[in-house]
Amino acid sequence: MKRRAFVKNLTITGGLGLVALSAPSILKGPRRAHAAEDIPVGLLFSLTGAVAVVEKTLHDAALLAIEEINAAGGVHGKQLRPTIEDPASDPATYADRARRLVIRDECVSVFGSYTSASRQAVLPVVEQRNNLYWYPTLYEGRECSRNVMYGGAVPNQQQQNFVPWLAEKFGGRFYLIGNNYVYPREENNVCKIILQEIGGEAVHEEYVPMGHSDFSSVINRIRSEQPDVIFCTLVGDSDVAFQRQFHAAGFDPAELPVASLTRSEVEVKAMGGEAAAGHFSSAPYFMGHSSPENEKFVEAYLSKYGADQVTHFVSEAAYFQVYQFKAAVEKLDPENITPAAIRDAAVGLTTMAPQGEVVIDANLHTHLWPKIAQWKSDGQAEVLVQSEERIAPEPYWAYDGETCTGDGLVRS
Numbered sequence: 351m352k353r354r355a356f357v358k359n360l361t362i363t364g365g366l367g368l369v370a371l372s373a374p375s376i377l378k379g380p381r382r383a384h385a386a387e388d389i390p391v392g393l394l395f396s397l398t399g400a401v402a403v404v405e406k407t408l409h410d411a412a413l414l415a416i417e418e419i420n421a422a423g424g425v426h427g428k429q430l431r432p433t434i435e436d437p438a439s440d441p442a443t444y445a446d447r448a449r450r451l452v453i454r455d456e457c458v459s460v461f462g463s464y465t466s467a468s469r470q471a472v473l474p475v476v477e478q479r480n481n482l483y484w485y486p487t488l489y490e491g492r493e494c495s496r497n498v499m500y501g502g503a504v505p506n507q508q509q510q511n512f513v514p515w516l517a518e519k520f521g522g523r524f525y526l527i528g529n530n531y532v533y534p535r536e537e538n539n540v541c542k543i544i545l546q547e548i549g550g551e552a553v554h555e556e557y558v559p560m561g562h563s564d565f566s567s568v569i570n571r572i573r574s575e576q577p578d579v580i581f582c583t584l585v586g587d588s589d590v591a592f593q594r595q596f597h598a599a600g601f602d603p604a605e606l607p608v609a610s611l612t613r614s615e616v617e618v619k620a621m622g623g624e625a626a627a628g629h630f631s632s633a634p635y636f637m638g639h640s641s642p643e644n645e646k647f648v649e650a651y652l653s654k655y656g657a658d659q660v661t662h663f664v665s666e667a668a669y670f671q672v673y674q675f676k677a678a679v680e681k682l683d684p685e686n687i688t689p690a691a692i693r694d695a696a697v698g699l700t701t702m703a704p705q706g707e708v709v710i711d712a713n714l715h716t717h718l719w720p721k722i723a724q725w726k727s728d729g730q731a732e733v734l735v736q737s738e739e740r741i742a743p744e745p746y747w748a749y750d751g752e753t754c755t756g757d758g759l760v761r762s
Contacts, residue, residue, distance in 0.1 A: 363540065364402060377415035379593055388431035389687065394462025394472070399439025403463045404586060404616055404664065408486060409434075410655050411665040412461045415672035418650070426684040427678050432709070433457060441471035446657040448475040448483075458687055459484060459675055464664065465585075466490060466533045473498065482689040484675065486667035488611065488633070490536030491745035494754035497689075499674070499696060500715040501667035505540040506747035507720050508611050512632040513581075515722060515735060516609050521578030522550025527568060527592070528583030530557035537583050537611055540748045563591040569599050572606075582610040589613055590621040593629070594640075603628030611752075614662035618729050624724040625759050633663040635705040636731040644704035660729070661704075667716075670703035674710060677701060680729035697756065708740070712756030715743030 395409035396402045411564045420429045433455045437448035444463060461484045462467055469485050476483040476497040488502035503513050524545060529536025542552050553575045608629040615637050618626040637660055647669060650660050678696040679687055699710045709717040717740040723731035746752040754762045
């Protein structure tokens with residue numbers, strides 16, 4: 351297969367959609383942002399509803415970046431002018447509000463959303479109108495749109511080293527538990543492919559509805575199956591409820607760890623550090639990462655939103671994607687700020703993000719710095735393993751014969 355060796359370029363040391371839509375006219379395609387105007391951008395994050403607990407933090411991080419850019423003089427001497435819409439955690443409303451931002455408000459980019467369901471709801475809007483959608487969240491891959499800038503990790507940037515590391519450390523019998531939608535199912539499919547290649551197995555695979563909170567039967571099955579690792583793709587409230595109940599059931603993380611692709615400082619804060627302590631997450635960014643850029647980001651975020659707040663791997667991407675947008679627009683003639691021009695200018699851009707230097711690939715995904723970390727009782731994560739180099743995004747990495755390129759999806 352085309353996948354690389356699973357465990358390489360690792361250093362033992364011992365870490366959150368933004369949606370960008372462009373501004374087309376209703377009938378004639380993208381309009382230019384006039385030289386005398388501010389630059390209109392949209393923020394499309396849920397401030398109410400089921401996913402607001404996460405999306406509000408993405409909204410806050412993106413707004414922080416916009417305010418920092420404006421305070422430093424803007425772009426081409428123009429201020430970024432955000433228009434805020436609340437899609438209220440409803441996929442149909444995401445699509446409706448995206449159209450509003452694109453058509454009525456003539457935004458040259460819209461930053462927003464967290465779940466794959468919301469991204470997929472907005473995708474037809476941006477593709478039909480040839481707009482640009484900046485999405486900050488880790489996602490399942492198997493998508494290759496020329497109208498989306500993908501800032502979060504794809505499976506090869508989270509699982510390539512994580513699954514073999516877990517199997518070597520704890521054993522290869524995995525219990526897969528996730529919410530019942532596309533992201534957990536696709537990520538678990540990748541996990542099973544990796545396990546098969548390294549001689550492991552999925553002893554059980556189970557999905558629960560979004561918001562599910564009673565895991566007593568799941569915990570009983572875990573006791574019966576006696577797996578080596580719980581591979582968790584539960585999100586939000588479900589992850590919090592499961593981990594609290596798993597901890598209360600007396601499982602020892604040294605013997606049976608929960609390994610998550612979705613758990614960040616936000617979920618750990620909600621479930622309590624004691625419940626999370628000893629378990630693992632894989633992500634490109636954790637709040638405790640040591641770098642001048644991250645210290646600046648964390649200090650600014652806590653100063654603006656409160657000392658009790660946390661940053662995490664999706665809010666970090668929501669933040670740095672605004673700076674990627676800024677860098678792309680700076681390369682353009684102020685008379686030609688269009689979605690297609692922004693996209694083309696963004697390819698190959700290097701930006702110093704809190705996690706390290708990130709690069710936008712020709713396939714519009716982002717080269718990132720994968721990390722494996724263990725949660726501590728104080729709610730922070732200790733990074734145990736991190737890549738020695740940026741890892742290129744390969745959204746079809748687990749599937750032979752399909753490659754996302756600068757020209758779109760190529761099948762061989």
